[in-house]
Amino acid sequence: MRKHRTLIKSAFSTALGVGAAVLLSGAAQAADLSLKGKKIGVAVVGTQHFWDREAFNGALDMVKELGGEPVPVDGGRDNQVHADNHDILLSNKVDAVISILGDGAVEPKFEALKGAGIPVFTVDHLSPHGVNNTTSDNYYMGTTIGRYMADAIGGKGKVAVFNAFEGALRICGIRAGLWKYVLQDYPGIEIIQPELAEEFANAPEDARKKTLDLLNQYPEGTLDAIHVGCWDQPAIGVVQALEEAGRTDVKVTALDGGPDTLEIMAEDGSPFVANVAQQPRLIGQTAAMNAARHFAGESLLPQTFVDVRPVNGPEEAKAVYEELGYGTL
Amino acid sequence: MTLPVEHILEMQGISKAFPGVQALDKTDLFVRKGSIHGLVGENGAGKSTIIKVLAGIYTRDEGTVSINGAACDALAPAVVHEAGVRFIHQELHLVPYFTVAESVFMGQEQHGVLGLAGRRMRRRAEQFLKESLNCELDGKALIRTLSPAEKKLVQIARALIDDKARLVIFDEPTAPLASGETEQVFKAIRRLKERGISMIYVSHYLGEITDLCDEVTVFRNGATVAQLNRVDANSTQTIIHNMVGRDIDALYPEKKHSDGARMFSVSALGDNSRFFNVDLNISAGEVLGVAGLIGSGREEFIDTLYGLRRAEAGDMQFDGRELKLKSPADAVANGIVLVPRDRRNDGLVLNMSVGDNINLASLDEVAWARMEKRGLSLKRANELSEQIDIRPRNPKAITRFLSGGNQQKVVLARWLATQSKLFILDEPTVGVDIGAKVEIYQLIKELAANGAAVIVSSSDPQEMLGLCHRIMVMYRGEVVEDTPIDAIDFDSLLALSTSGARVASTA
């Protein structure tokens, strides 16, 4: 067992090397990069969830590290409030805005900021009005989780999907769309219609209730997996519901791989079998550095991709948990 | 209809029955044009029934009505209003944050091209109050800043502002007023008379009736028993005779009062608004009656005795100790027992069982370490309900389904269980049938015989006279009489309650 784990660790050290290289090159450049004297607005949709909070704090810390003055605004997990917060940043006359997540409601705000000559650096939100979008490799996330899920149910069966944001957020469109793309090659897999729609706020509890209803509708043997199309918070509620109903034969897959879901995956006999972990803190830091690069006159590519860690099974969950600095399981 | 019009209103042979009650029995009411017509009678004599028949709220069973010489077969609120009849209800029905002008024009607001004609309405309201009601008020003043009498005048102005009123019915217009304020309302009423408006004036205050009215109709038991075409100061006696006209039956237990120790006393108690400077003394074993019309301050005074209202002046002594009450709970903690007037709201938890209601005030005695001992409490409830004959004799019965008399007995049983020394019974027999009344009187007698002091507040003069050892009478916030029972009779009690002074006794 132990040997196996070491093996995995070493396998990951290569990947870690890549991530570290990015980080190191960032740190190396940080010496010349500076946001000194700049007011940088940092808008986040909410700070309740690990991912959002980490990306937010990563950006704030890096802005401070680079000598800038961060102006934080928090949408309280309400996309409308998040969008409106950009107006406040505009009236506060910040020099740049780092905007984390958000749905279509922020687009006109980005446009207004751009119109006022304030560059916008987005995180996980590709926008025509932004200078650059820092994000995980969503294409890789979508296809990988598709393959893992298909493997977990032996290439055939019925799958339910929580997919509220495919149409609203481009990153979710990529992740869910590519997951479906992969499943096209498994004709034995059927996606249950209609798809489920999770709530944005209070997602775990909402998903728990919806899963319980789903389980009533699809008795034992007629449902093989539940996938959460764009993130991992609803999966917490999904696993709870499966355990309550004694239906842990149903496999669960999701994306993001925050510490809370990695912990669930690491439990013995967990129905939560596959995930793709992101590095939200690094993403936030990278966005702040991109802002500094922009002010240094560098021209940025439209998107900066930050590495992800595929997680297949409990052992990999433990390994990634440790590797991303969340502690030991 | 070519008869020479002498009467503004003729109601002849009006009958109205409700299930089990003949509320009006071939009753007559004639109101001469341009007069103020007093309508008197005891509670339940049929005054409000005939007013409601006139208003079109009740349909008469038989009889004829003609208003201003025109026969009205079907009376409906709209028809009556159209005929120029207006009602001034006892309740003010005003919005405290409306202005005088807004209140006067409520329901008949005047409109200009650009919205409400605020200034026009204000001027008109001020003018009407001044010219028709003899009252100078600012149209912009808020109702809540007015005195009770001014509010009453605003209410009257609202009914009359359209200048189409020919007959106005006043129902107890001075009930909420202190004595100094009534004159302002009287002046307004006299001014209306000068302007040719006829009025019916319903009141318990016989002094006002003789002061104000040109003629009087007396009702008793749903029938017209007297019509006085001329009224002077001596009419009071005639009116009282006609109002009562029945014998006091032997409903009440024999009174025995052994002079006990001073139990409870109150001196110079007042709340600076509804009652003033009230003294009260009661000894152990005594039953003291507090009489007075609604609005006389009696209710507020009684409420103060058990802590529901705060006294602003005076003090109370109970069992030799000074008493300061902040709440009814305080009163109970001091061993004072109250049987409230509205027992369905204040006295009983209607959805609880009879047994639980009985034990509510003495839970400590049936509880062990704050846990109720179910068996003991049921046993006690059983004993008590037997003692005072609550039917059904089942402590588990839900209180809501008991009759009024039995509900009242549940309240009394509860307090019997507390072994208290001072009982305050507020209208103890309202809504109680005659059989239960006798039992309640018996119970009150037993309480006194066992050494408790009992204060009974009641609006039923017969009950007072039959039950109490001593009676005090309140009139317009003050005590006008405090006398042993053998020094007062029915007529003087009624006179004291209705006019504040005794008339020459007929006894």
Added chain:
Amino acid sequence: MSGTNSVSRPALFSAGALFSAAPLIIFIVLLIYLGISAPNLTDPATINLILKQSVPTVVVCLGLATVVVAGGDDVVSGGIDLSIPATAIICAGILADQLTNHGSPLWSAIALAAVAAVTMGVLNAVLVVAIGMTPLLATLASSVAAVGVTKVITSSRRINVDHPFVIYIRDANVAGVPSAVLIAAVFVLLFCFAVHRTRWGMQLQAVGGSRDAAEVSGIKTSSLVAQSFFIAALAGFLASFFVLARGSGSTPGSEENLLLEMVLATFLGAAFSPRRIVTVWGAVLGAVLVTALSVGFKSIGVNVFWTGCIKGTLILIVVASAAYSGRAQS
């Protein structure tokens, strides 16, 4: 007889009056504090921003104020309509779904949304007037139902809208003032006139002031109360366009914030009125101030959860003070 001196007129500045003005005082203190710590709060641009952000709240407040005027301002038994934000959301959902997912013309989308609003108004009126439910419970129930239907219509998903009409409301300026603010101002004037300057409005106020008084004055009280719920639904319908414009689409869950701000603003507005009663213009002023407060807090970097906490506390104070002055009057 000592009755003559019992005529008492309430003092102008009593403890009670002070208590009922407490929300106002706290608000002014907060705004002064924010004005000092966030100097750009008084910029014309920021004021424009505050006005623009407050528009959806202002418009739903018009509806709530009308219902409270007609039903009385007792927080529990008086008039209240918690379903106005839900009406706004269901209308916004229908508009978004029709315009974006079905490609319907604007007029047919508006017609469908109007049907939904009318249904909400009739439902509330029937529940409260015909069946006799407490407005608080009735409108809470209809609100939950409307949010549920909205989720069905939108599949609980965000729907982007880029119809030129919506974009016009969102982006256009007329003489430097956002078009949304101007349109809302027209609605505000209409409601103010109807409720405070017409015969109908006076009778509405009379019903809210005392149902009995209105009845004995020959006013058709039930009909007016029913109308007030209908008008509230109309306000929700009007608000839906601003909700849609602000979010460039419909987003599930946006009714919650709107509800909170609507209740806070409307009852806060009572503190501005000399008579301490809910008025249309008071509610509008309240809505703008509540938005100013939110913007101000964010400008000085107060954590969003603290803002929520402060808003909640303010609602508590406002409602408690309304209840207190209600008790003092009775």
